Amino acid sequence: MNIVVKKTEHPKAKPEGKLGFGQIYTDHMFVMDYSAEKGWYDPRIVPYAPIELDPATMVFHYGQAVFEGLKAYMTEDGKVRLFRPEKNFARLNVSNDRLSIPPIDENLCLEALKQLVELEKDWIPKQEGASLYIRPFIIATDVSLGVRPSDTYKFFIICSPSGLYYEEGLEPVKIYVEDKYVRAVRGGMGFTKAAGNYAVSIKAQVIAHEKGYSQVLWLDGVEQKYIEEVGAMNIFFKINGEVVTPMLNGSILGGITRMSVIELLKKWGVPVSERRISIEEIYEAYKNGQFEECFGTGTAAIISPVGELRWQDNVMKINNGKIGELTQKLYDTITGIQTGKLEDELGWVVKVD
Numbered sequence: 001m002n003i004v005v006k007k008t009e010h011p012k013a014k015p016e017g018k019l020g021f022g023q024i025y026t027d028h029m030f031v032m033d034y035s036a037e038k039g040w041y042d043p044r045i046v047p048y049a050p051i052e053l054d055p056a057t058m059v060f061h062y063g064q065a066v067f068e069g070l071k072a073y074m075t076e077d078g079k080v081r082l083f084r085p086e087k088n089f090a091r092l093n094v095s096n097d098r099l100s101i102p103p104i105d106e107n108l109c110l111e112a113l114k115q116l117v118e119l120e121k122d123w124i125p126k127q128e129g130a131s132l133y134i135r136p137f138i139i140a141t142d143v144s145l146g147v148r149p150s151d152t153y154k155f156f157i158i159c160s161p162s163g164l165y166y167e168e169g170l171e172p173v174k175i176y177v178e179d180k181y182v183r184a185v186r187g188g189m190g191f192t193k194a195a196g197n198y199a200v201s202i203k204a205q206v207i208a209h210e211k212g213y214s215q216v217l218w219l220d221g222v223e224q225k226y227i228e229e230v231g232a233m234n235i236f237f238k239i240n241g242e243v244v245t246p247m248l249n250g251s252i253l254g255g256i257t258r259m260s261v262i263e264l265l266k267k268w269g270v271p272v273s274e275r276r277i278s279i280e281e282i283y284e285a286y287k288n289g290q291f292e293e294c295f296g297t298g299t300a301a302i303i304s305p306v307g308e309l310r311w312q313d314n315v316m317k318i319n320n321g322k323i324g325e326l327t328q329k330l331y332d333t334i335t336g337i338q339t340g341k342l343e344d345e346l347g348w349v350v351k352v353d
Helices: 058-062 085-098 106-119 195-199 202-210 256-268 279-287 325-339
Strands: 028-035 039-047 065-067 070-074 080-083 131-140 152-162 173-178 215-219 227-230 234-239 242-246 272-275 291-298 302-311 314-317 349-351
Touching: 028 106, 039 106, 058 131, 065 085, 065 195, 070 325, 080 106, 080 325, 085 106, 085 131, 085 256, 106 131, 106 152, 173 202, 202 215, 227 234, 227 242, 234 256, 234 279, 242 256, 256 272, 256 291, 256 302, 256 325, 279 291, 279 302, 279 314, 291 325, 302 325
Parallel strands: 173 215, 173 302, 242 272
Antiparallel strands: 028 039, 028 152, 065 131, 070 080, 070 131, 080 349, 131 152, 215 227, 234 242, 234 291, 291 302, 302 314
């Protein structure tokens, strides 16, 4: 399919100063439609604009909505780069399958993404720590109140010049361990990037913020003792020289930054394991002086050091509230590869121009 491009006649002024995260949007977006008769059709890049939907559109009522998140970076010599975007479209199809949404053509969508980013490259911020955040998403568009898979969908890609996800930047964040509410269970859709996964997490996140914590660390949905993930990140612990992260068990999102960290650690010869780990084990390691570092991983934050965990009435101060040596090395390496400051030895970068 050819991708039709219609450029805006009213380009917006580029932002200056502090960007925030996900608050400003570029001039164009990618749109593609699906119908049961045609399949995916009419891929196009058009001026960014509101969309009009009937109040009975199924996405509003039954939540058939999935999304992805990735970034474009500008190198010092003015080249535009994407970080492992093929993994995002592969994961989007995993989410599609779980929510009975028709699969996308991953190669077509990658080409559409490259064309969109090329068109919007002047929107990519150049300041340290900033990037062009990219949000592909799919929504069900049938106008019906019957509970069934939709027969029509829309796929969008929008772009947002953004600064750091956490205002703290690389200052370690404080995480609250949630032991009342649960996010997901095996057999559900916790392993997908479905909109509903994030809606269900908001209540606990609000409570955590009220207590002075940046995010929630979720425990498993059955026994509420085994660690799963943070609201917007996967989680890693360095205990007695070994890096441990919860294994993917069907209720944890398979993060692309998570995957990249594991691959880097193995390349460096750092002991790393994916296994079930309980909050009690973490607390025992803390009491024994073996809990050395903690960090989250995700597209938005990349690597986020954790300086404090609160579980019930137990407050664990990690590495004296400072970023750990390994955490810093991982951050420097991944961001270095993304921005072209380090050589891409593992073939993770996709060049746009």
